[in-house]
Every structure is written in structure tokens, then in C-alpha cells.
Amino acid sequence: MSEILNSNTAPEPVGAYPHARKVGNLLFLSGVGPREKGKTDIPGVSLDDDGTIKDYDIEAQCHSVFKNVKAILEDSGSSWENLVDVTVFLTNMKDDFKKYNELYKEYFKDCQPCRTTIEINCLPTPIAIELKCIATI
Numbered sequence: 001m002s003e004i005l006n007s008n009t010a011p012e013p014v015g016a017y018p019h020a021r022k023v024g025n026l027l028f029l030s031g032v033g034p035r036e037k038g039k040t041d042i043p044g045v046s047l048d049d050d051g052t053i054k055d056y057d058i059e060a061q062c063h064s065v066f067k068n069v070k071a072i073l074e075d076s077g078s079s080w081e082n083l084v085d086v087t088v089f090l091t092n093m094k095d096d097f098k099k100y101n102e103l104y105k106e107y108f109k110d111c112q113p114c115r116t117t118i119e120i121n122c123l124p125t126p127i128a129i130e131l132k133c134i135a136t137i
Contacts, residue, residue: 001023002021002022002023003021003022004018004020004021005018005019005020005021005022005027005075005076005077006018006019006020006075007019007020007071007072007075007076008075009037009071009075010032010037010068010071010072010075011033011035011036011037011038011039011068012037013030014033014035014124014125015124017030018030019032019072019075019076020072020076022076022077022137025136025137026134026135026136026137027073027076027077027078027082027134027135027136027137028133028134029069029072029073029131029132029133029134029135030132031089031123031130031131031132032065032068032069032072032130032131032132032133033061033065033068033123033125033127033129033130034060034061034062034064034065034068034127034129035064035068035125035127036064042061042125042126042127043057043060043061043063043064044056044057044058044059044060044061044064045057045061045126045127045128047126051126052126053126053128056126056127056128058092058095058096058099058100058128058129059099059103061127061128061129062099062100062103062104062129063103065129065130065131066103066107066131069083069131069133073133073135076137077137078135078136078137079135080107080111081110081111082111082135082136082137083108083111083113083133083134083135084113084114084134084135084136085113085114085115085133085134086108086113086114086115086116086131086132086133086134087115087116087117087118087131087132087133088100088104088115088116088117088118088129088130088131088132089118089119089120089123089129089130089131089132090117090118090119090120090128090129091119091120091121091122091123091127091128091129092119092128093117093119096128096129097117100117100129113133
């Protein structure tokens with residue numbers, strides 16, 4: 001038996017999926033990006049007239065995506081400390097990994113979930129980072 005969960009404080013999903021799904025005592029989060037609830041602008045992103053990324057600030061996006069993950073976890077009855085596995089998608093490993101890894105160490109120093117970091121060529125919206133997480137409840 002599973003339960004679909006949606007956060008009241010995280011940004012709305014950009015597709016046909018829930019924020020999270022509870023199965024037993026596990027919580028599976030859909031991909032979480034840095035958008036903010038109720039806003040169209042993405043933290044740290046500048047777009048040109050056709051919607052292509054002109055420049056972005058990976059630090060601003062990391063802070064925002066970590067905040068969104070925390071909100072979904074808490075709204076779903078879990079917590080940051082209950083994270084057990086994190087998959088990170090970066091669109092520019094060469095330029096962004098160092099800063100992202102510094103921030104990751106800061107945010108995850110106490111809970112230490114397993115982690116995989118993957119470079120991909122793009123994400124569905126003009127963002128540079130997305131997290132896919134599994135936590136316990």
C-alpha cells in the first residue's frame with residue numbers, strides 16, 4: 001500500500017507527479033529543483049528573451065533546492081535527518097561540482113545519506129541542479 005503526498009510549502013510540480021510517495025516506512029521524493037512556491041523566477045537564474053539560460057548561480061540554486069527538499073520531507077512526516085539516499089543531477093559537473101560539494105558537506109554533515117552525483121545535459125526547466133531523495137518516516 002502506498003500514499004501520494006504533496007507539500008503545501010514546496011513549489012508546485014512542473015509535471016504530472018506528486019512531491020512524494022510513502023511506501024511502508026519509506027518516503028520517495030520526486031525530483032526537486034530550486035524553484036520557489038508561487039514564483040516563476042528561479043533563484044540565481046537569468047534568462048534571455050527566448051528562455052535560454054544566460055547565467056546562473058549554483059550556490060543560490062543549491063540553497064533553494066535543499067530548502068525545498070526539507071519542506072517536502074517535513075510536510076510528509078519525515079525530516080532531513082531521515083534521508084538515506086540522495087541522487088543529484090547537475091547540468092555542469094566541471095564548473096559546479098566544487099561549490100555544490102562544499103554546500104552539500106555543510107547541509108548533510110550530520111545525516112550523511114548515500115549519494116550519487118550525475119551530470120546530465122539538461123533538466124525540464126532552466127535549472128542547474130535537481131535532487132531525487134529517499135528517506136525513512
